Amino acid sequence: MTATRTAYKWVGTRPVRHDGLDKVTGRARFGADFATAGMLHGAVLRSPHAHARIRSIDVSEALAVSGVKAIITGADLPELDDNQVEGGEGNATYRDLSRNILARDKVLYEGHAVAAVAATTLRVAEQAAQLIRVEYQVLAPVLTIEEAMADDAPLLHDDLFTSGLDSPPKEPSNIAARHVTSRGDPDAAWEEADLVVEREYFTKAVHQGYIEPHAVVAQIGEDGKGTVWGSSQGHFVIRTLTANVLGWDPGDMKFIPAEIGGGFGGKTTIYLEPLAALLSRRTGRPVKMVMTRHEVFRATGPTSGTWMKVKMGARKDGKLVAAQAWMAYEAGAFPGSPVGLGVMGIFACYDIPNVYLEGYDVVVNKPKVAAYRAPGAPMVGFAAESVIDELAEQLRIDPVEIRLRNAVAEGVRAVYGPKYRKIGLVETLETARDHPHYSAPLGPWQGRGVASGWWMNYGGETSATVNINSDGTAVVMSGCPDIGGSRASLAQMAAEELGIDVHRIEPVVADTHSIGYNDLTGGSRVTFAVGMAVVSAARELIEDMCSRAARMWDVPPEEVEWVEGRAQSVSGAFPPLTLEELAAGSARTGGPLSATNTVNPRGVGVAFSTQICDVEVDPETGRVTILRYTVAQDAGRAIHPDYVEGQMQGGVVQGIGWALNEEYIFDGDGVMENPGFLDYRMPVASDLPMIDTVIVEVPNPEHPYGVRGVGEVGIVPPLGAVANAVYAATGKRIQELPMSPVKVLEALSSG
Amino acid sequence: MAQVFFSNALQGLTGGTTEMEVKASSMRALARSLEEHFPGIGLQLKSAAVAIDGDIVPSAWWETLEPDSEVHFLPAISGG
Numbered sequence: 069m070t071a072t073r074t075a076y077k078w079v080g081t082r083p084v085r086h087d088g089l090d091k092v093t094g095r096a097r098f099g100a101d102f103a104t105a106g107m108l109h110g111a112v113l114r115s116p117h118a119h120a121r122i123r124s125i126d127v128s129e130a131l132a133v134s135g136v137k138a139i140i141t142g143a144d145l146p147e148l149d150d151n152q153v154e155g156g157e158g159n160a161t162y163r164d165l166s167r168n169i170l171a172r173d174k175v176l177y178e179g180h181a182v183a184a185v186a187a188t189t190l191r192v193a194e195q196a197a198q199l200i201r202v203e204y205q206v207l208a209p210v211l212t213i214e215e216a217m218a219d220d221a222p223l224l225h226d227d228l229f230t231s232g233l234d235s236p237p238k239e240p241s242n243i244a245a246r247h248v249t250s251r252g253d254p255d256a257a258w259e260e261a262d263l264v265v266e267r268e269y270f271t272k273a274v275h276q277g278y279i280e281p282h283a284v285v286a287q288i289g290e291d292g293k294g295t296v297w298g299s300s301q302g303h304f305v306i307r308t309l310t311a312n313v314l315g316w317d318p319g320d321m322k323f324i325p326a327e328i329g330g331g332f333g334g335k336t337t338i339y340l341e342p343l344a345a346l347l348s349r350r351t352g353r354p355v356k357m358v359m360t361r362h363e364v365f366r367a368t369g370p371t372s373g374t375w376m377k378v379k380m381g382a383r384k385d386g387k388l389v390a391a392q393a394w395m396a397y398e399a400g401a402f403p404g405s406p407v408g409l410g411v412m413g414i415f416a417c418y419d420i421p422n423v424y425l426e427g428y429d430v431v432v433n434k435p436k437v438a439a440y441r442a443p444g445a446p447m448v449g450f451a452a453e454s455v456i457d458e459l460a461e462q463l464r465i466d467p468v469e470i471r472l473r474n475a476v477a478e479g480v481r482a483v484y485g486p487k488y489r490k491i492g493l494v495e496t497l498e499t500a501r502d503h504p505h506y507s508a509p510l511g512p513w514q515g516r517g518v519a520s521g522w523w524m525n526y527g528g529e530t531s532a533t534v535n536i537n538s539d540g541t542a543v544v545m546s547g548c549p550d551i552g553g554s555r556a557s558l559a560q561m562a563a564e565e566l567g568i569d570v571h572r573i574e575p576v577v578a579d580t581h582s583i584g585y586n587d588l589t590g591g592s593r594v595t596f597a598v599g600m601a602v603v604s605a606a607r608e609l610i611e612d613m614c615s616r617a618a619r620m621w622d623v624p625p626e627e628v629e630w631v632e633g634r635a636q637s638v639s640g641a642f643p644p645l646t647l648e649e650l651a652a653g654s655a656r657t658g659g660p661l662s663a664t665n666t667v668n669p670r671g672v673g674v675a676f677s678t679q680i681c682d683v684e685v686d687p688e689t690g691r692v693t694i695l696r697y698t699v700a701q702d703a704g705r706a707i708h709p710d711y712v713e714g715q716m717q718g719g720v721v722q723g724i725g726w727a728l729n730e731e732y733i734f735d736g737d738g739v740m741e742n743p744g745f746l747d748y749r750m751p752v753a754s755d756l757p758m759i760d761t762v763i764v765e766v767p768n769p770e771h772p773y774g775v776r777g778v779g780e781v782g783i784v785p786p787l788g789a790v791a792n793a794v795y796a797a798t799g800k801r802i803q804e805l806p807m808s809p810v811k812v813l814e815a816l817s818s819g
Numbered sequence: 820m821a822q823v824f825f826s827n828a829l830q831g832l833t834g835g836t837t838e839m840e841v842k843a844s845s846m847r848a849l850a851r852s853l854e855e856h857f858p859g860i861g862l863q864l865k866s867a868a869v870a871i872d873g874d875i876v877p878s879a880w881w882e883t884l885e886p887d888s889e890v891h892f893l894p895a896i897s898g899g
Binding site: 486671 | 826827866875876878891894895
C-alpha cells in the first residue's frame with residue numbers, strides 16, 4: 069500500500085531484481101563460495117578467558133605440524149597510534165582496531181583473537197591452533213555497566229581516561245567518554261509540568277544476526293600487491309582499514325566484493341581480512357578464512373547493552389515541557405559505543421523546550437560493539453517511547469494524539485540543535501491513527517502499543533558510472549555492495565532518465581580498481597547518494613547524446629530534447645534518433661558513450677517511522693505472541709516499493725527479536741553461553757504475522773526523485789511498541805529487555 | 820552573518836557561550852574567526868561533527884556559507 073502515487077514510468081514500480089535469478093538458483097557467489105588454486109586455509113586461536121593478561125605465546129609445537137605454513141600473533145602487527153578510524157561505522161582508533169584483530173598484552177573478551185594459523189587444510193589449521201601454548205594470568209571480568217562504572221572496578225585499560233568531563237580526570241577508569249547535550253532549563257521547567265514520569269530501563273547486548281558468517285580469501289604476492297575477495301558492507305572502506313592495520317598502502321590491494329548475506333552494520337569493520345592478507349604474504353599462497361557461527365557470536369558485533377534513566381514532564385494537554393535522560397552504553401572491550409547517537413536520538417521525535425542529556429561510553433569484557441541498524445537509537449527508543457506511553461495513559465490522551473501534539477516538523481529545532489528540513493513524522497502518525505489496525509477490536513490478554521522512531525541518515529562519498537553499450541543497453545556501475553535491492557533501484561532511476569527498459573540496464577557492483585571511491589553500504593545511504601550520482605551521470609550522457617544529435621542535424625543543442633529514449637528535434641524537422649542508433653554510431657560521433665559522476669551529497673535528511681503492535685500474552689507461560697503489526701514510514705519516495713517494504717519489515721522483525729527474545733548470556737566468568745541460533749533466539753517466519761507496511765511519501769526536496777533513506781529507522785520503534793503492547797495486555801510495565809517468558813511471568817506474579 | 824552554535828563539549832572553550840554570529844562566507848573563514856575569538860578551539864572543531872543549515876555535512880570544511888546559514892558543532896558521532 070502506498071500513500072501517494074507517482075507519475076513515473078519506472079520509479080515506484082516493482083520490476084524483478086537484476087540479481088534475483090542468480091540468487092534463487094544458487095549461482096550468486098557469496099563470501100565463502102570463492103576458492104582458488106593452491107589455497108591455504110586459516111584458523112584463529114581465540115581466548116577462553118574474558119579478561120586475562122598474556123604472559124607468553126609459544127607457537128613452536130604448532131609450527132612443527134605437517135601442513136602448517138605460517139602462524140601470526142599480535143607481535144606481527146605494527147603498533148599504531150590513536151588516530152580515529154574514518155570511513156567505517158562505529159567509533160574506534162586504529163590502535164584499538166589492531167588490538168581487536170589480534171590481542172597484544174591482554175585479552176579482553178572470551179573469543180578475542182590471539183593467533184592465526186595458515187595450513188594446507190582447515191582441519192590441520194584448527195588442530196595446530198590448539199597446539200599454540202598461551203600462558204594467561206586470569207583477571208576478574210567486568211561484565212555489566214554497573215560493575216564497570218563502580219569506583220573499585222577492575223580496569224580493562226590502564227591508560228583509559230574519561231573524555232568530556234568538566235575537568236580532566238586524574239585516574240583511569242572504564243568510562244571512555246561522557247557526552248552532554250542540553251537546552252533550556254529543565255530544572256526550572258519541571259514545575260510547569262502537571263505530570264512527571266521518571267523510570268529506569270535496561271537492554272542487553274544483541275547481535276546483528278546476519279546469516280552469512282564473515283569470509284575472505286586473500287592472495288598477496290612477493291611485491292606486497294594482491295587481491296582480496298570477500299563480502300562486506302563496503303570493500304573500499306574494508307581495504308583502507310585492512311591496509312592501515314597492516315601498515316600497507318591501500319592501492320596495493322584490489323578488493324573484489326562478493327554477494328553479501330546480510331550485514332546490518334556488522335560488516336562495516338574488519339576481523340579476518342588483515343589476518344588472511346598477512347598470512348598470504350608470509351606464505352606466498354592464497355589464504356581463505358571463514359568464521360564459524362560460534363566465532364561470529366563470540367568475536368564480532370554485537371551492539372551495546374544499555375542502562376538508561378529517563379524523566380519527562382508534560383502539561384495536562386499533553387505538551388511536553390521538559391525531558392532528561394542519563395544513558396550508559398556498553399562499548400565492549402574497546403571504547404566506541406553508539407551512545408552519542410543515543411543522546412541525539414532519544415527525544416529527536418519531539419519538540420521539547422527544556423532538555424538535559426548525558427551519555428556514557430563504558431568498556432566491559434565483551435566483544436567490541438559494531439554498528440547495528442540505526443546504531444544506538446532502538447534502545448533509547450524503548451525508554452523514551454515507554455515513558456511517553458505512560459504519560460499518555462495517565463493524562464488520558466490517546467497515545468498517537470500525544471505524539472502528534474509534540475511531533476517535530478519542518479523548521480522545528482531538533483533536541484541536538486539543527487532545524488529539521490522537510491520531514492514526515494506527522495504524516496506517519498496520522499497514517500497510523502487512520503489505519504484500520506488502530507481501531508480494530510482486541511480480546512482478553514491482548515494489547516496494542518504504538519511507538520515512533522527517528523534516525524539520521526548519511527550521504528557519504530560516492531562514485532557511479534553509466535556506460536552505453538553498442539546495442540543501446542546500459543551498464544550502471546557503483547561501488548556499494550547490494551544488500552537490500554539497490555541494484556534494482558539504481559537501474560530504475562537510470563531507466564527513468566534514459567528512457568529505456570529497466571532490464572536493458574545491467575547494474576554492477578564494481579571492485580576497488582574499477583570505479584572511484586565509495587563509502588560503505590550503510591547509513592541508509594545507497595539509494596539516496598548513489599542514486600544521485602547515477603542520475604547525474606545519466607543526465608550528462610543525455611546531454612552528450614543530444615549534443616551529438618544536434619551536430620548531426622546541424623542545429624543548436626537547445627533544439628534537441630531527450631524524450632523516451634530518443635533524441636528528438638524540437639521543431640520536428642528531423643526523425644528522432646534512438647538510443648540504439650546513437651550507441652551504434654558513437655564511434656563516428658565522438659567515441660564511447662560513458663559518464664561518471666562523484667558526489668558527497670548534503671540533504672540526506674532524517675527518517676521517521678510510527679508503528680502499531682498487537683500482542684497476546686499467555687498468562688500461564690509468559691509467552692508473548694505478535695498478533696498484528698503495522699509500520700508507517702516516510703520513505704521520501706519509494707523507488708522500488710518491494711525493497712522499501714522489505715527494509716521496513718526486516719527492521720521490525722529484528723526489533724521484535726530484540727524486544728522479546730534476543731540477548732547475549734554470559735556465565736560468571738564472562739563466557740558466552742548461547743553462541744548459536746538454537747540458544748540465541750531470533751524470530752523466524754513462523755513466529756510472526758505478515759508485517760503490514762504503509763509507505764508514506766513526503767518527498768525529500770534535496771534528491772532528484774525525493775528519496776529518503778529507508779534501511780534503518782524501521783528497527784527503532786519496535787522495542788517501545790512491543791513493550792507498550794505488553795503493558796496494554798497485562799497491566800505490567802516491563803523495563804528490562806528482552807521480555808522473555810520468564811520475565812513476563814515474573815512481572816505477572818509481582819504486585 | 821552566520822549563526823554558530825556550540826556543543827556542550829565546546830562550551831568549555833567558549834567560556835560558556837552557546838551561540839554567536841560570525842561574518843564568514845566559508846567554513847574555513849569561520850574557523851579562522853572562531854580561533855581568533857577562542858584561541859585553541861580550532862583543533863577541537865576538527866573533531867566535531869558539523870551541521871550546516873540542518874544537514875550534518877561530512878566535508879564541512881570545504882563548504883561555503885550563506886549570510887543566514889546556521890552552523891552547529893556537535894559531538895563527534897559515527898554509525899549508521
